Amino acid sequence: MATELGPTPVKSPASGGTPVHHGPKGVGEDNKILSQGKWASWLLAPTVIALAMVIVYPIISAIVMSFQKDAGLDPVTGLFTAGGPAGVQNYVNWIAQQCAAPGGGTVACPPGTLGAQFWSATATTFLFTVITVTFETILGFWMAMIMARTFKGRSLVRAAVLVPWAIPTAVTAQLWLFIFAFEGIANNLFNASILWTGSEWPAKWAVIIADTWKTTPFMALLILAGLQMIPAEVYEAAKVDGATAWQRFRLITLPLVKPALMVAVLFRTLDALRMFDLPYILTGGANNTTTLSILVINQIRQGFNAAAALSTITFIIIFIVAFIFVRFLGANVVEQSGATGKGKK
């Protein structure tokens, strides 16, 4: 993809090794790094300060908040109870699905309250993530393989896949709500009479289908970019050696596209774990389509501090998943996009 951006004479795709753009090395290298370091810190300062203000500060204050009690009215006495330090009580309440009981202590949250939805929201979030990412990977891979071939109208296809990506998610949700309406086109085309947003599994499938439609193009483009890094000669050589199409796919395509694929899957997984817009608008979180993000948003108006605890739990879950990807599945994001780490591994 990068080749479109102008002449880059010293580029060595996939052959590894050579860092491309480097100042002259040798004498004075240490000095150079030192002075560049000073330059770099000036240039990076605005970004780092801005991100510290808009990300690091809110996170820290969310964590601080999550250890505070929510002020509110005591359900029994009707008196205002002040906040104050809560220890890990907010976290325990979510995980054990406990709610504050009248007169102190906790009881199991009654069904239907937000507190009783933690595990079902977690399960829904993971269900959506696993199914959509699986579909998107398979479909995206297939689309990328098609788009990598040469045929008339290829640029039309490549342009078309950008359309779902460009439509705002809020619009996508309304569009699919209309498609899945009882008298809508989906029921009409498939001669069905399903109340798509009326019961659990149809509602879940509506979200899954809409999400897959919206985000498969992104996956396909990332995988396509990976496919295009594989030199054609490798395939030619394999053909000469008598490798079948399946062997070429399994032994050349898959391993060579794997780094790009892993990054694409990682990006999509983290994105799916924070899914909000689509179920929020499409189903309103009804029928067990409430994701963790929706639960946090619903909780905000009932108590900041409990919401902060839940958003911190969500953050930790996403962080753990990202860690597993990077550590055990070899998704090397920084290196993939790293300046000089090209081709290593």
Next chain:
Amino acid sequence: MSTGTALRAEQDRGRKASQNREKWAQGRTYISAAVILIWCLAPAYWMVVTAFREVGFTYDTSLLPTHVTLDNFITAFDTSFGNRFGQALINSIFIGVTVTVISLLIGVFAAYALARLNFRFKYLVLGFILGASMFPGVALITPLFQLFTNIGWMGTYQALIIPNISFVLPLTVYTMTSFFREMPWELEESARVDGCTQGQAFRKVIMPLAAPAIFTTAILAFISSWNEFLIASQLSSDATQPVTVAIASFAGAQPNQIPYTAIMAAGTIVTIPLVILVLVFQRKIVAGLTAGAVK
């Protein structure tokens, strides 16, 4: 002689077989391409068809445009049911442009440093920025909700712009970093040899060359701000809500009837400019989208 003919016939047959196989493969490619086209475009097409359909025929299921009208576009801008779509469009443009400009102004320097300079902790910074772009919006919303309530910023433009920077800025930095790494930096060296300072070389040589990369990044930044919903749905007021929020909560004349045709018209209005932008700059956009992930 006869063996020669037989051999030639054999070769002909072989060639024909492989030609057939190629034709068959080509045919399958076209079928697959058609499936992709339909899958990607059919729902969008349905949105546009519905946008141009008379309200009374909302659930008409004929696939070709029928009962064509422009009324829905007028209804979309109608404020009598409490919708403020026109205002929301202005808000979205204002928020999007502000966020994009701020992110580019700040991010361009960081991208230059990350692409060009060698320094310690480079990967740490890069990792931090990438991590920031993957950050769940809900983790920010709770403290911001409380903070903005306390200082009276709820429903203001700055309350929408500042959180947007948290995910647009990282995107800007890492897209531009990958673009910058591919630029012909030898020219910078030449400018320095000719007596420019590093700052001058950056302004006079690199900036003009970097313009397409910066422009593409700006489009991506604007789109991601334009599409933002979560934060805006919580922190905006009726006066400052962006289009995504306006469309999600679009009300009709009857409270229990969703005005789909008007919503599809509104959806078409917010989508068409993006789709045109994306199609015109298709190659650059794809390069920008995949820049961070594949090198």
